[in-house]
Amino acid sequence: MDIINPATEALITTLEGDTAASAQKKYEQVRQGQPAWSQTPITERIATIARFSELLKNQADELAATLTQEMGKPLNQAHNELNGARGRIQYFVENSEKWLAEEVVTEEEGLVEKIAYEPLGVIANISAWNYPYLVGVNVFVPALIAGNAVLYKPSEYTTLTGLKIGELLHQAGVPENVFQVVVGGGKVGQALLELPLDGYFFTGSNRTGHYIYETVAPKMVPCQMELGGKDPLYVPNDNANVAKTAQAAAEGAFYNNGQSCCAVERVYVHQAIYDEFMEAFTQEVQQFKLGDPEEEGVFIGPLARQEQIAVLEQQVQDALDNGARLLTGGKKADRTGYYFEPTVLTNVNHQMQVMREESFGPIIGIQRVADDEEAVALMQDTDYGLTAAVYCDTQEKAKEILAKIDSGTAYWNCCDRVSATLPWSGRKKSGFGSTLSYQGIRTFTKPKAYHLRVMNNN
Numbered sequence: 001m002d003i004i005n006p007a008t009e010a011l012i013t014t015l016e017g018d019t020a021a022s023a024q025k026k027y028e029q030v031r032q033g034q035p036a037w038s039q040t041p042i043t044e045r046i047a048t049i050a051r052f053s054e055l056l057k058n059q060a061d062e063l064a065a066t067l068t069q070e071m072g073k074p075l076n077q078a079h080n081e082l083n084g085a086r087g088r089i090q091y092f093v094e095n096s097e098k099w100l101a102e103e104v105v106t107e108e109e110g111l112v113e114k115i116a117y118e119p120l121g122v123i124a125n126i127s128a129w130n131y132p133y134l135v136g137v138n139v140f141v142p143a144l145i146a147g148n149a150v151l152y153k154p155s156e157y158t159t160l161t162g163l164k165i166g167e168l169l170h171q172a173g174v175p176e177n178v179f180q181v182v183v184g185g186g187k188v189g190q191a192l193l194e195l196p197l198d199g200y201f202f203t204g205s206n207r208t209g210h211y212i213y214e215t216v217a218p219k220m221v222p223c224q225m226e227l228g229g230k231d232p233l234y235v236p237n238d239n240a241n242v243a244k245t246a247q248a249a250a251e252g253a254f255y256n257n258g259q260s261c262c263a264v265e266r267v268y269v270h271q272a273i274y275d276e277f278m279e280a281f282t283q284e285v286q287q288f289k290l291g292d293p294e295e296e297g298v299f300i301g302p303l304a305r306q307e308q309i310a311v312l313e314q315q316v317q318d319a320l321d322n323g324a325r326l327l328t329g330g331k332k333a334d335r336t337g338y339y340f341e342p343t344v345l346t347n348v349n350h351q352m353q354v355m356r357e358e359s360f361g362p363i364i365g366i367q368r369v370a371d372d373e374e375a376v377a378l379m380q381d382t383d384y385g386l387t388a389a390v391y392c393d394t395q396e397k398a399k400e401i402l403a404k405i406d407s408g409t410a411y412w413n414c415c416d417r418v419s420a421t422l423p424w425s426g427r428k429k430s431g432f433g434s435t436l437s438y439q440g441i442r443t444f445t446k447p448k449a450y451h452l453r454v455m456n457n458n
């Protein structure tokens with residue numbers, strides 16, 4: 001496997017990937033180690049994870065540099081990601097014991113009924129490259145704390161980060177026969193689907209998720225899908241902070257180069273404030289600094305994957321062919337590396353790809369709407385259901401609108417945000433099941449219902 005730096009297109013290193021045979025060996029290894037790990041007291045498992053978090057902190061500079069080099073996100077955003085991951089780990093460290101404890105639900109004379117949360121066994125964590133620490137931690141941390149063994153397959157675009165995660169978990173005390181990194185792309189991911197695992201936890205595109213769900217269905221094991229989005233943001237006319245809203249919306253659309261599952265992917269603005277919003281939004285985008293992600297102050301680095309440039313070019317062309325207006329950007333940047341200029345399109349409509357298909361890049365369509373009713377209809381006009389945001393003066397108004405939107409997450413005056421204490425879940429083509437919150441702790445367990453009756457001798 002060639003590991004390429006997307007900013008320079010230079011080869012960083014070449015690695016040996018796994019094969020179906022080596023994946024099978026890793027599976028046998030962790031299958032053998034899982035029972036003892038599940039018998040280790042939960043406090044010890046949690047302490048191991050807390051040590052992992054300390055290692056992330058101590059090695060943050062090196063880890064952030066590796067992530068930036070192989071995936072292209074600006075260095076300060078790589079640091080932010082590591083900090084965010086440590087915050088999530090802290091949540092799991094502080095809350096898992098409580099949510100995994102046995103629950104006595106009935107205590108009557110001669111009868112106790114209780115629920116025990118048992119680990120699933122050996123699970124696959126097939127992961128994405130855009131936030132490898134965050135989306136990885138959502139799965140392998142609670143899975144390990146719950147007593148599972150994990151075969152972790154990082155994306156082929158963040159292999160070095162994935163290997164580093166494995167190394168640090170082992171260094172923290174997770175046994176090698178409990179956590180293994182499986183290295184490679186779709187082919188080795190496919191090999192995991194063929195193994196007799198006890199659960200599949202996937203973060204990635206709808207296309208791959210659909211395929212995985214279909215393929216593992218006959219196994220009748222839990223399968224969870226965290227997929228893409230086409231997340232809308234709406235600005236009604238009762239908004240006393242239009243310029244500030246425009247700034248927040250631009251950041252939500254372009255942070256991480258738009259390569260976030262919950263990035264703002266389409267914007268609707270009430271006609272009464274449309275011109276003011278467009279001016280502020282475009283100004284904000286035009287001052288984003290594009291360049292070497294290792295350089296201070298750069299906000300837009302290269303895309304992680306070269307192929308995405310053609311997808312973005314196609315979306316721009318399709319929009320322009322159908323009457324959109326290009327306010328800024330619109331093409332590959334004229335320099336080495338997989339750079340695309342931050343792009344703002346207006347006069348857009350739902351016949352255009354840019355308003356329907358996940359862009360996953362630095363490009364946004366902004367549509368003028370006549371009223372809230374039209375905005376709700378457009379926000380709902382999507383195959384996806386990850387997040388939706390409304391920026392306005394009163395919470396009541398936002399809630400009234402957000403209640404009508406079929407999405408797993410609803411934001412008032414914020415966007416592109418994930419909290420460890422709330423369930424992270426998609427609807428429709430954005431997937432199903434939850435990570436994070438207490439639900440994302442129990443998701444890695446199976447409940448056992450104990451009916452405990454005292455025999456009466458009389």
Ligand code: NAD
Nearest residue numbers: 127128129154155185186189190204205208226227228261
């Ligand atoms: P992807 O679907 O291309 O790949 C995801 C993973 O699946 C990779 O590890 C890849 O190697 C593996 N894979 C590919 N083919 C496979 C196969 N046949 N069998 C098994 N595994 C296979 O997605 P990506 O490009 O890595 O990630 C971007 C997508 O992920 C976007 O759509 C984004 O919105 C989504 N995402 C969602 C969330 C969320 O929480 N909902 C978070 C991050 C990213």
